Amino acid sequence: xxxxxxxxxxxxxxxxxxxxxxxxxxxxxxxxxxxxxxxxxxxxxxxxxxxxxxxxxxxxxxxxxxxxxxxxxxxxxxxxxxxxxxxxxxxxxxxxxxxxxxxxxxxxxxxxxxxxxxxxxxxxxxxxxxxxxxxxxxxxxxxxxxxxxxxxxxxxxxxxxxxxxxxxxxxxxxxxxxxxxxxxxxxxxxxxxxxxxxxxxxxxxxxxxxxxxxxxxxxxxxxxxxxxxxxxxxxxxxxxxxxxxxxxxxxxxxxxxxxxxxxxxxxxxxxxxxxxxxxxxxxxxxxxxxxxxxxxxxxxxxxxxxxxxxxxxxxxxxxxxxxxxxxxxxxxxxxxxxxxxxxxxxxxxxxxxxxxxxxxxxxxxxxxxxxxxxxxxxxxxxxxxxxxxxxxxxxxxxxxxxxxxxxxxxxxxxxxxxxxxxxxxxxxxxxxxxxxxxxxxxxxxxxxxxxxxxxxxxxxxxxxxxxxxxxxxxxxxxxxxxxxxxxxxxxxxxxxxxxxxxxxxxxxxxxxxxxxxxxxx
Numbered sequence: 001x002x003x004x005x006x007x008x009x010x011x012x013x014x015x016x017x018x019x020x021x022x023x024x025x026x027x028x029x030x031x032x033x034x035x036x037x038x039x040x041x042x043x044x045x046x047x048x049x050x051x052x053x054x055x056x057x058x059x060x061x062x063x064x065x066x067x068x069x070x071x072x073x074x075x076x077x078x079x080x081x082x083x084x085x086x087x088x089x090x091x092x093x094x095x096x097x098x099x100x101x102x103x104x105x106x107x108x109x110x111x112x113x114x115x116x117x118x119x120x121x122x123x124x125x126x127x128x129x130x131x132x133x134x135x136x137x138x139x140x141x142x143x144x145x146x147x148x149x150x151x152x153x154x155x156x157x158x159x160x161x162x163x164x165x166x167x168x169x170x171x172x173x174x175x176x177x178x179x180x181x182x183x184x185x186x187x188x189x190x191x192x193x194x195x196x197x198x199x200x201x202x203x204x205x206x207x208x209x210x211x212x213x214x215x216x217x218x219x220x221x222x223x224x225x226x227x228x229x230x231x232x233x234x235x236x237x238x239x240x241x242x243x244x245x246x247x248x249x250x251x252x253x254x255x256x257x258x259x260x261x262x263x264x265x266x267x268x269x270x271x272x273x274x275x276x277x278x279x280x281x282x283x284x285x286x287x288x289x290x291x292x293x294x295x296x297x298x299x300x301x302x303x304x305x306x307x308x309x310x311x312x313x314x315x316x317x318x319x320x321x322x323x324x325x326x327x328x329x330x331x332x333x334x335x336x337x338x339x340x341x342x343x344x345x346x347x348x349x350x351x352x353x354x355x356x357x358x359x360x361x362x363x364x365x366x367x368x369x370x371x372x373x374x375x376x377x378x379x380x381x382x383x384x385x386x387x388x389x390x391x392x393x394x395x396x397x398x399x400x401x402x403x404x405x406x407x408x409x410x411x412x413x414x415x416x417x418x419x420x421x422x423x424x425x426x427x428x429x430x431x432x433x434x435x436x437x438x439x440x441x442x443x444x445x446x447x448x449x450x451x452x453x454x455x456x457x458x459x460x461x462x463x464x465x466x467x468x469x470x471x472x473x474x475x476x477x478x479x480x481x482x483x484x485x486x487x488x489x490x491x492x493x494x495x496x497x498x499x500x501x502x503x504x505x506x507x508x509x510x511x512x513x514x515x516x517x518x519x520x521x
Contacts, residue, residue, distance in 0.1 A: 054094060057086035061100040068104055074111040081127065084108070084134040091138060092145055101138055106157035109135055113166035119177060128168070129180055132161055136187050136195070143198035152211050155202075158188075159215040162222035182229060185222055189230045196226060200238035203246070210246050213260035220267035224274065228375075233278050240271050240282065244289040253296055258308040265293065265312075273409075276440075277355055284441040290316065291452045298461055310462070310474035317481045319409065320438055320445035322352055323431035326359055326371060326411055328390065332423030335363040336390055336398055340371045342436060351439035359411070368393040371411055373403075388412060389419075390427070398422040450482055 064083050067073075074080055083100070090097040112131060117124050139158040160166070161184050170176010188195035199219065203210070211219060223239050226232045243264065247253075253261065268286060276283035294316060297309025326340045340359035346352050359371040370393060373386045388411050390399040397419040401412050416426040437446040453459060459478055 054090055054096075057083075057090055057094070058096050060086060061096060065100060065104055068107055074108050080108055081131050081134065084131060084138065088134055088138050088141065091141055098142075101142070101157075102153040105135055105138065105154065106160055109157050109160045113160065113163070113168040116167045116170065116176065125177060125180075129183070132180065132184055133187060135161060136184050137193070140188060140193045140195040140198060143195065143202050152209050152215065155199075155211050155219070156215055159211070159218035159222075163218050164221070182225070185226050185229055188222075189226050189232055194235075196223065196232055196235040196239065200235040200242065203239060203242035213256055213264050216243055216246075217260065217263045217267055220264065220271060224267065224271050227271070227274050233275055236271060237275055237279060237282055240268055240275065241285065243268060244285065248289060248292050248296070254300055254302040254305050258304055261293075261297075261305075262308070265290065273355065280441045287440055287442075287445065287448065291449070295452075295456055295458070298458070313458070313462075313474045314477050316449060317477055320449050321435040322357060322410065322438060324434045324436050325432040327430040327432070328371070328427045329430065330425060331390075331399065331427035332418075332425050333398055333421075335365050335367055336369060336422075336427060338363065340369070347436065348439070351437045351444055353439050357410075373411075390416075390422075396421050399426050446481075453478060453482065 060079060060083050064079050067079075084105070087097045087101045087105075091101060108131070112128055117128065119125065135157060139154050139161075142154040162181065163169075164178065164181055166181075168176065169178045169181045171178070187193065210216075220239070220243065223232070223236045227236050247261070247264065250256075268289070272282045272286035290312070294309050294312040297305050297312060300306050300309065322342065324342055328337050328340060331337050338361050340361045342352065343358040343360050346357060356373065361369050363369060370391050371388065372391070373388050376387050386403055388401045388403055389397050391397045399416045399422045400419055401416050403412055410431075411429060413429045413431065416428070418424055418426050437444050439445060440448075442448060459482070462474055462478065
C-alpha cells in the first residue's frame with residue numbers, strides 16, 4: 001500500500017500496489033559489441049599509469065581527439081577514462097586540459113549513454129560509472145574555476161549526464177540502469193563537491209552566455225530530483241530564480257522554440273511547487289514570473305509565440321482555482337463512487353492555501369475515503385513522480401493514476417488503474433463546475449490575475465491582435481473569468497471592465513461558435 005504523505009516526503013510504490021504491472025528483473029547476459037565501452041573491458045582501469053606527466057596527458061588527449069574526429073566514435077574505454085582523469089588532474093593549470101574537455105567531453109558522454117547495456121555486464125557498467133563520475137567531478141571543478149567566463153560546453157555535458165531519456169539509463173532497473181543517473185545527481189550534490197551550489201552561482205553570474213533552453217530543461221529536471229534525493233532547497237531556489245530572471249530578461253523570445261519555453265516553464269513550476277513546502281515565497285515569485293512571461297509572449301511579433309501565449313492565458317486561469325468537488329463514477333468497487341468534496345482543512349479565508357490537496361467523502365457503508373496525490377519513488381525508476389490515489393483513510397489503496405509530471409496539480413479524469421484492493425473496472429471522474437480560488441503568499445490568485453489583466457490591458461491586446469479562433473477562444477476564456485469574479489471584491493475599474501465584457505459576450509461567443517462550426521476537424 002502507498003502511505004499518505006505530504007508532497008515534501010517520499011513514499012515507495014510497493015509490489016502490492018503495482019500488481020501485475022510490476023516487472024521482473026531480467027539481466028541479458030550478453031555483450032553488446034557495438035557499445036563504445038565494450039571493447040577491451042577487462043583491460044580497462046587496470047592500465048598502470050607509469051607516468052602521469054602533463055606531456056603524457058597531452059599526448060593521450062591528442063590521440064583520443066584524433067580518433068573521435070576521424071571515426072566519430074569512442075572505441076577505447078581505457079583511453080577514455082585515463083584521458084578524463086588527466087583532465088581532472090590538470091584542468092586548473094592546463095589550457096590543453098580545458099580545451100579537450102570543452103570540445104570532447106559531451107561527445108564522450110553521449111557515446112556512452114546513447115547505447116543500452118544489460119545490467120549483467122558488470123565490468124562494462126563499472127567502467128561507465130567511473131567515466132561518468134569523473135565527468136561530474138570535471139564539471140564541478142569547471143563551475144568553481146571559470147564562473148565568470150560563461151562557458152556552457154561543460155554544462156552541456158553535465159546536462160547529458162542528467163538526461164534520464166538516455167538509452168543507457170532506460171525506464172526501470174529491468175530495462176536499463178536508471179540508478180546510475182541518481183548516483184550522479186547524488187555525487188554532484190555531495191557536500192564535498194557542492195555542485196548544485198556552484199551551478200546556481202554560475203547561472204546567476206552568466207551574462208554573455210547562458211545554457212540553451214534544452215540544457216536548462218535537463219538541469220532543472222536534475223534539480224527537481226535532487227530536492228528529493230538530498231536536501232537541496234537553497235541552491236535549487238537560486239537555480240530557479242536565475243532561470244526565471246534569464247527568461248524574463250531575454251530581449252527576443254522568438255529566437256527560442258515555444259516547445260522549449262514550455263518545457264522550462266513546466267520545470268520551474270514543478271520545482272517551485274516542491275520548494276514552496278519550505279519557502280512559500282518561491283511560488284509567489286513563480287506565479288509573477290509566469291504572468292510576465294505570458295505578457296511577453298502575447299505581445300510577440302511571432303504568430304507562433306503569440307498563440308503559445310494565448311494557451312498560457314488559459315493555463316493561468318485554470319491554475320488559480322480548483323474544482324470544489326470531484327464525482328467518481330463507474331468503479332467496480334461501488335462504495336468508492338460518489339462526490340468527493342475538497343477538505344475543509346486546506347481552506348483558509350475562502351481560498352485553498354495548502355500544497356497537498358485532499359478531497360474526501362464518507363461512503364454509504366461508512367468508509368472514509370480520500371482522493372489525494374502522493375509522491376512516489378517506484379523501485380527501479382530514476383526520478384520521483386506524483387500519482388493520485390483513491391484510498392481509505394486507513395491507508396487501503398483502491399485505485400491509482402500514474403500522472404503526467406506536467407499535469408500533477410489536479411486529479412486526472414481518465415486513465416485510472418486498479419490497486420490490489422480495487423475491483424475492475426477502474427473509475428472515471430467528473431469535476432464540479434464550481435471552483436475555489438487558490439492563494440500564495442501574495443494572496444488570492446484570482447485577484448492577482450485580474451489585477452494583472454487590467455493593469456496590462458490583456459483583453460485589449462487579445463482583441464487587437466489577429467482575430468482568429470485561438471485569439472477568440474483565449475479572449476472568451478479571459479472574459480468569462482473576469483465577468484464571473486465576485487463583483488464586491490473588484491475595484492471600480494475592474495467592475496467597469498467586467499460589465500463591459502458581459503455586454504459584449506454574445507457577439508464574441510457568436511463569432512467563436514461560427515469559427516468552430518466551420519472547423520473541418
